[in-house]
Amino acid sequence: MNLLTLDLSAIDWARAQFALTAIYHWLFVPLTLGLGLIMSIMETKYYRTGDAFWRKTTQFWQRLFGINFAMGIATGIILEFEFGTNWSNYSWFVGDIFGAPLAIEGIVAFFMESTFVAVMYFGWEKVSRSFHLASTWLTWLGATISAWWILVANSWMQYPVGCEFNPDTMRNEMTSFADVALSPFAIDKFCHTAISSWIVGAVFVVAVSGWYLLKRREAEREMALKSIRIAAIVGLIASVLAGATGHKSAQTVAAVQPMKLAAMEALYDGGTAQGLKIVEGIEVPYALSFMATNDFNGFVPGINDILKGYTRADGTVEPSAQEKMERGRAALASLAAYRKAKAEGADDTTVNCQLSIINSNMPYFGYGFIKDEAELVPPVAVNFWAFRVMVGFGGLFILFFAVILFFDWRKKRPTPNPSREGGELLPITGEVGRGAFPAWLLWLSIALVPCAYICSESGWLVAEFGRQPWTIQDMLPVGASVSDIGSSAVATTFWLFLALFTTMLAVEINIMLKQIKRGTE
Amino acid sequence: MSYEFLQHYWCFVVALLGAILVFLLFVQGANSVAGSLGYTEQGRRLIYNSTGRKWEFTFTTLVTFGGAFFASYPLFYSTSFGGAYWLWMLILFTFVLQAVSYEFQNKLGNFLGPKTFQFFLTLNGILGPLLLGGAVATFFEGSNFIVEKGNLIGLPSLTGGVGGGSLVISHWANASHGLDALLNPWVLVLGFAVVFLARTLGILYIMNNVDDEDIRSRGSVRLIGAAVPFVILFVAYLVHLLLKDGYAYDPATGVIFMEPYKYLHNLLDMWYLLVILLIGVLLVLYGIYSGIRGKSVNCKSSNCQIRAIWPAGIGTVLTVLALLLCSAWNNTAYYPSTADLQSSLTMQNSCSSEFTLRTMFYVSLLVPFVLAYIIYAWRAIDRKKLTREELESSSHTY
Numbered sequence: 002m003n004l005l006t007l008d009l010s011a012i013d014w015a016r017a018q019f020a021l022t023a024i025y026h027w028l029f030v031p032l033t034l035g036l037g038l039i040m041s042i043m044e045t046k047y048y049r050t051g052d053a054f055w056r057k058t059t060q061f062w063q064r065l066f067g068i069n070f071a072m073g074i075a076t077g078i079i080l081e082f083e084f085g086t087n088w089s090n091y092s093w094f095v096g097d098i099f100g101a102p103l104a105i106e107g108i109v110a111f112f113m114e115s116t117f118v119a120v121m122y123f124g125w126e127k128v129s130r131s132f133h134l135a136s137t138w139l140t141w142l143g144a145t146i147s148a149w150w151i152l153v154a155n156s157w158m159q160y161p162v163g164c165e166f167n168p169d170t171m172r173n174e175m176t177s178f179a180d181v182a183l184s185p186f187a188i189d190k191f192c193h194t195a196i197s198s199w200i201v202g203a204v205f206v207v208a209v210s211g212w213y214l215l216k217r218r219e220a221e222r223e224m225a226l227k228s229i230r231i232a233a234i235v236g237l238i239a240s241v242l243a244g245a246t247g248h249k250s251a252q253t254v255a256a257v258q259p260m261k262l263a264a265m266e267a268l269y270d271g272g273t274a275q276g277l278k279i280v281e282g283i284e285v286p287y288a289l290s291f292m293a294t295n296d297f298n299g300f301v302p303g304i305n306d307i308l309k310g311y312t313r314a315d316g317t318v319e320p321s322a323q324e325k326m327e328r329g330r331a332a333l334a335s336l337a338a339y340r341k342a343k344a345e346g347a348d349d350t351t352v353n354c355q356l357s358i359i360n361s362n363m364p365y366f367g368y369g370f371i372k373d374e375a376e377l378v379p380p381v382a383v384n385f386w387a388f389r390v391m392v393g394f395g396g397l398f399i400l401f402f403a404v405i406l407f408f409d410w411r412k413k414r415p416t417p418n419p420s421r422e423g424g425e426l427l428p429i430t431g432e433v434g435r436g437a438f439p440a441w442l443l444w445l446s447i448a449l450v451p452c453a454y455i456c457s458e459s460g461w462l463v464a465e466f467g468r469q470p471w472t473i474q475d476m477l478p479v480g481a482s483v484s485d486i487g488s489s490a491v492a493t494t495f496w497l498f499l500a501l502f503t504t505m506l507a508v509e510i511n512i513m514l515k516q517i518k519r520g521t522e
Numbered sequence: 523m524s525y526e527f528l529q530h531y532w533c534f535v536v537a538l539l540g541a542i543l544v545f546l547l548f549v550q551g552a553n554s555v556a557g558s559l560g561y562t563e564q565g566r567r568l569i570y571n572s573t574g575r576k577w578e579f580t581f582t583t584l585v586t587f588g589g590a591f592f593a594s595y596p597l598f599y600s601t602s603f604g605g606a607y608w609l610w611m612l613i614l615f616t617f618v619l620q621a622v623s624y625e626f627q628n629k630l631g632n633f634l635g636p637k638t639f640q641f642f643l644t645l646n647g648i649l650g651p652l653l654l655g656g657a658v659a660t661f662f663e664g665s666n667f668i669v670e671k672g673n674l675i676g677l678p679s680l681t682g683g684v685g686g687g688s689l690v691i692s693h694w695a696n697a698s699h700g701l702d703a704l705l706n707p708w709v710l711v712l713g714f715a716v717v718f719l720a721r722t723l724g725i726l727y728i729m730n731n732v733d734d735e736d737i738r739s740r741g742s743v744r745l746i747g748a749a750v751p752f753v754i755l756f757v758a759y760l761v762h763l764l765l766k767d768g769y770a771y772d773p774a775t776g777v778i779f780m781e782p783y784k785y786l787h788n789l790l791d792m793w794y795l796l797v798i799l800l801i802g803v804l805l806v807l808y809g810i811y812s813g814i815r816g817k818s819v820n821c822k823s824s825n826c827q828i829r830a831i832w833p834a835g836i837g838t839v840l841t842v843l844a845l846l847l848c849s850a851w852n853n854t855a856y857y858p859s860t861a862d863l864q865s866s867l868t869m870q871n872s873c874s875s876e877f878t879l880r881t882m883f884y885v886s887l888l889v890p891f892v893l894a895y896i897i898y899a900w901r902a903i904d905r906k907k908l909t910r911e912e913l914e915s916s917s918h919t920y
Contacts, residue, residue: 012678060917063918064918065842067625067918068625068626068629069627071621071622071624072621072622073603073627074578074581074621075618075619075622076586076618077585078585078614078617078618078621079614079618081585081588081589081592082588082592082603082610082614084592084599084603085588085592085602085603085604085608085610086603086604086610087604088604089600089601089604089605089691089692090600090604090674090689090690090691090692091601092596092599092600092603092604093591093597093599093600093691093692094594094674095875096592096593096597096599096600097596097875097878098878099592100589100592100593100594100596100599100874100878101593101878101882101885103588103592103593104586104589104590104592104593104594104882104885105589105591105882105885107582107585107586107589107590108586108589108590108885108886108888108889108892109885109892111585112579112582112892112896113584113892113895114578114582115578115579115581115582116579116895116899116900117899117907118578119575119576119899119903119904120576120899120902122918123575123903123916123918124902124903124918125918127902127903127905127906127915128902128903132902136899140605145634158656170671170875171671171672171674171691172596174877175586175874175875175876175877175878175881176877178881208606220789243877244675250615256618283894298562299911320844333675335677337672337675340672340675343703364581370689401679474721475617481674481689482606483690484604484690484692485604485605485690485692486604486607486695486699487697490607490608490699494611497615500619501615501619504634505622505626506632507633508622508626508631508632508634509622509626510803511631511633512626512629512630512631512632513631514631514632515629515630515631521631
């Protein structure tokens with residue numbers, strides 16, 4: 002692959018196009034989930050108090066929500082159809098399982114979102130306050146349910162469960178919907194992803210509000226101060242929960258995708274009592290073992306261990322990559338023999354013999370397509386740094402929201418006022434129009450907006466780069482999943498979508514900035 | 523529930539979603555005539571704000587249609603989307619443009635200008651229905667593909683090479699990847715019929731949803747320009763369909779063969795589809811008639827003109843539903859291959875497993891509940907028709 006001359010194969014272009022679409026889509030989804038929650042809380046305050054201030058505040062944030070929401074929809078439609086356009090083999094091989102969550106997402110979530118978002122925008126004067134409040138919450142709930150089902154689908158690709166291979170139809174078929182829909186991998190992934198999206202929304206609200214305070218915008222001052230409080234509470238809770246769910250996700254990854262964990266840590270030779278690297282050369286002793294196994298002395302396999310084969314803590318032996326590849330090829334060869342025997346009307350003994358070989362080697366089916374064991378190692382540098390960026394910013398956000406809430410709490414705390422005779426107790430309020438928030442903190446909040454997005458995208462980089470070369474873990478590599486489309490066709494659509502999405506992103510950011518500058522008027 | 527019942531049931535669900543999608547293309551149709559129907563800048567804004575409250579239903583139905591097809595007939599998803607690449611990419615491209623156009627067009631900070639996004643809406647309004655109509659026509663006219671499931675275990679994989687095309691199950695048999703469909707005149711006839719149908723429905727919807735006498739009076743005139751070509755093109759295609767050879771399937775052997783007058787036979791064998799088709803066509807014609815005349819035999823006020831979208835819309839759903847079911851039921855190959863007849867897709871050889879179809883059947887029981895809240899919310903929003911005054915006072919406009 003020559004990046005300079007862009008001499009990429011159809012597989013690389015298909016991956017690049019899917020990555021492009023997913024990365025762009027994920028710029029907008031976290032803000033939808035996070036800002037949706039915060040503005041729903043604000044409207045609930047309006048519903049409970051009847052205070053017009055909260056209605057105005059909710060409407061302001063809903064305007065920003067709408068600008069972002071449109072881009073989320075535009076980028077989202079491509080993703081669903083790209084499974085068919087770019088990954089046609091994949092679509093047949095696992096469509097029996099994978100299609101169901103996508104269909105349910107459409108029926109249950111998309112219609113809820115699209116119905117109630119219209120009421121949310123246009124229903125202020127047309128429906129009752131309670132109906133409008135319900136619509137706002139249901140818009141957010143629809144977006145969250147949508148995230149649930151697409152993450153169920155994604156998790157199944159990382160940890161395929163609830164299915165079995167049917168050699169007659171040449172595909173995997175679902176055997177347990179509950180196993181697919183309630184897979185522990187899916188639950189961990191959903192909790193971590195949805196909650197981390199609230200952080201993006203919270204950082205966004207604090208930053209926009211902080212800008213009003215820095216600019217001493219009197220008309221938006223009260224809205225900014227109250228928005229910061231709500232967003233910081235949501236942000237702090239979300240940051241702590243994201244840490245906890247992240248820890249749980251890491252343990253699931255360690256159990257079912259050890260190569261991904263090894264790549265995340267750039268761990269080539271594993272062992273017990275492994276330390277967690279902060280950067281190369283600096284590590285926290287025992288932390289990796291604890292993160293992966295909940296045991297400070299737990300065994301964590303490295304990349305070389307996984308390639309050579311190792312013994313798990315429970316005594317089971319994990320075969321070497323070479324053995325898995327041989328068994329995968331045996332499964333493919335037996336499958337060919339099985340189909341030939343069936344077509345020629347061979348006796349049951351012959352057919353069942355081949356079937357038995359297929360079934361015993363099926364856990365390594367995908368390895369049959371692998372030519373060189375080096376293909377089994379995902380891009381280590383990307384995983385290593387993306388993981389550190391994600392965890393680093395995640396930790397920073399806990400501190401950031403705690404500091405914001407500290408200053409917000411101090412603002413309300415009575416304190417001696419030395420300028421008044423007798424040291425009369427007065428609240429510290431509004432010095433130079435910023436509430437009690439120091440300017441550096443407000444500038445920091447603005448600087449953290451791109452960091453929140455980088456943090457969120459880094460999470461996806463870890464999840465998706467870490468599972469390479471698999472489209473479906475151990476079952477189907479990307480090379481066997483792709484459509485029969487020439488690289489020039491996919492390259493053309495890649496550049497078209499890159500130009501389109503980038504232009505639209507530029508328009509969106511400009512509109513968003515103008516809308517923020519315009520304020521609540 | 524037998525496997526056969528579930529295959530027919532899911533075919534019905536997908537066909538119904540497709541039929542509703544064609545009805546909801548009134549959004550595209552109205553946008554494609556917004557310039558002449560709205561006439562002034564404010565008139566155009568009224569139209570965009572009216573369709574802007576419905577466009578997400580069209581979009582969502584398109585996505586759900588795709589999702590339901592994926593879940594129930596994954597081999598179609600794999601073959602059509604992976605093969606007719608350019609056709610589907612063009613459709614998606616125009617819908618992406620539409621998705622941002624409403625929100626962005628009149629916002630401060632839109633450095634591309636409102637005209638750019640209005641052009642995108644017009645482009646989607648013409649190309650969207652044309653290409654979707656063309657895609658539907660391929661269910662009858664056929665497409666140029668070959669399916670060979672054994673490719674996945676082909677020689678390159680057994681010798682250790684991760685190959686490209688040789689491992690792929692579904693191949694397009696020419697290099698145009700779906701654009702070849704547009705060279706078939708009958709595909710274009712149905713495609714343009716859908717364009718003019720969408721315009722017809724769009725004008726009727728605007729006459730219903732926008733309380734503006736100027737637009738309504740212009741609408742009844744513009745309706746003639748949309749409805750006449752629609753009726754001519756639709757009747758031409760229907761006659762062609764009834765007279766053409768169709769792709770039949772022998773359930774005993776699995777062999778696919780050409781059968782003269784297959785679709786005519788299907789309608790005669792499934793008389794209930796013929797009845798639905800006739801009722802649908804009559805309702806569409808009645809809706810058009812009411813929209814043009816303003817008054818009808820049983821209606822003494824202009825209310826019939828305003829309500830004409832309902833018979834026309836329901837008629838559209840019934841007509842498209844009957845035609846789509848005619849393409850798949852009664853042992854018919856619904857996605858025929860012109861490159862290799864035996865590669866043609868039928869309900870039986872392309873559907874999901876019985877377990878998945880049954881699971882999805884239970885999920886589909888939620889659909890009436892979804893429809894109920896859509897109708898409830900839609901009525902709440904549309905109780906009062908859109909006016910110029912509302913546009914001035916509303917907190918959220920496009």
